[in-house]
Amino acid sequence: EAQVTQNPRYLITVTGKKLTVTCSQNMNHEYMSWYRQDPGLGLRQIYYSMNVEVTDKGDVPEGYKVSRKEKRNFPLILESPSPNQTSLYFCASSRLAAQSSYEQYFGPGTRLTVT
Amino acid sequence: AQKITQTQPGMFVQEKEAVTLDCTYDTSDPSYGLFWYKQPSSGEMIFLIYQGSYDQQNATEGRYSLNFQKARKSANLVISASQLGDSAMYFCAMRDDAGKSTFGDGTTLTVKP
Numbered sequence: 001e002a003q004v005t006q007n008p009r010y011l012i013t014v015t016g017k018k019l020t021v022t023c024s025q026n027m028n029h030e031y032m033s034w035y036r037q038d039p040g041l042g043l044r045q046i047y048y049s050m051n052v053e054v055t056d057k058g059d060v061p062e063g064y065k066v067s068r069k070e071k072r073n074f075p076l077i078l079e080s081p082s083p084n085q086t087s088l089y090f091c092a093s094s095r096l097a098a099q100s101s102y103e104q105y106f107g108p109g110t111r112l113t114v115t
Numbered sequence: 116a117q118k119i120t121q122t123q124p125g126m127f128v129q130e131k132e133a134v135t136l137d138c139t140y141d142t143s144d145p146s147y148g149l150f151w152y153k154q155p156s157s158g159e160m161i162f163l164i165y166q167g168s169y170d171q172q173n174a175t176e177g178r179y180s181l182n183f184q185k186a187r188k189s190a191n192l193v194i195s196a197s198q199l200g201d202s203a204m205y206f207c208a209m210r211d212d213a214g215k216s217t218f219g220d221g222t223t224l225t226v227k228p
Contacts, residue, residue: 031214033214033216035216035218040220041220041221042119042121042206042208042218042219042220042221043160043206043208043218044218045215045216045217048214048215048216049214050213050214056213056214056215058215058216059217088158090160092160098146098167098212099146099147099148099167099168099169099170099212100146100147100148100167100209100210100211100212101148101165101167103150103162103165104150104160104162104210104216105162106159106160108158108159109158109159
């Protein structure tokens with residue numbers, strides 16, 4: 001089954017304790033992206049990757065790191081989480097083409113609470 | 116910079132009627148894609164429809180159609196024959212060829228029986 005998986009699905013942690021949210025896709029997609037969704041707001045792009053070893057900042061990259069060492073994986077790292085990073089996080093992937101003509105496939109989301 | 120504006124925080128529609136969800140966008144890129152996604156209360160993101168910036172015809176997918184007016188930079192979603200299961204949050208989004216992606220704040224649609 002074609003899918004994007006994220007782990008963990010739920011996480012409660014404390015300020016300053018480093019954490020990693022994993023994201024993996026089995027569709028051989030070139031493009032992967034991380035978003036955060038806060039109440040009343042749409043999804044805001046954190047980082048994205050057009051291919052292995054290529055990553056770029058989205059609109060809200062502060063406090064986050066990513067890496068793309070393999071095509072299928074795109075982990076999101078919070079080196080020193082703070083309460084304002086409490087949010088719902090989505091990973092997504094898609095094929096690439098002109099006019100961005102392929103839709104993104106989303107993972108189920110990771111609900112992170114930082115106390 | 117990209118920007119997506121959805122001016123309707125909430126909309127109501129009677130079952131079996133059509134509804135239009137508004138979306139305007141702003142970008143300086145000539146090549147981009149416009150998307151609509153649905154997010155039910157269960158939280159997953161579901162792709163509905165796509166329109167390319169160079170496409171001459173409006174996109175359609177079953178009961179969904181996209182009213183694309185490039186000169187006005189609008190990409191409204193039309194849902195025909197609304198069903199109770201259409202009650203959800205709807206997001207308009209765009210992505211450029213460099214991978215930058217922007218979503219609107221969403222419109223909550225409620226279908227009344």
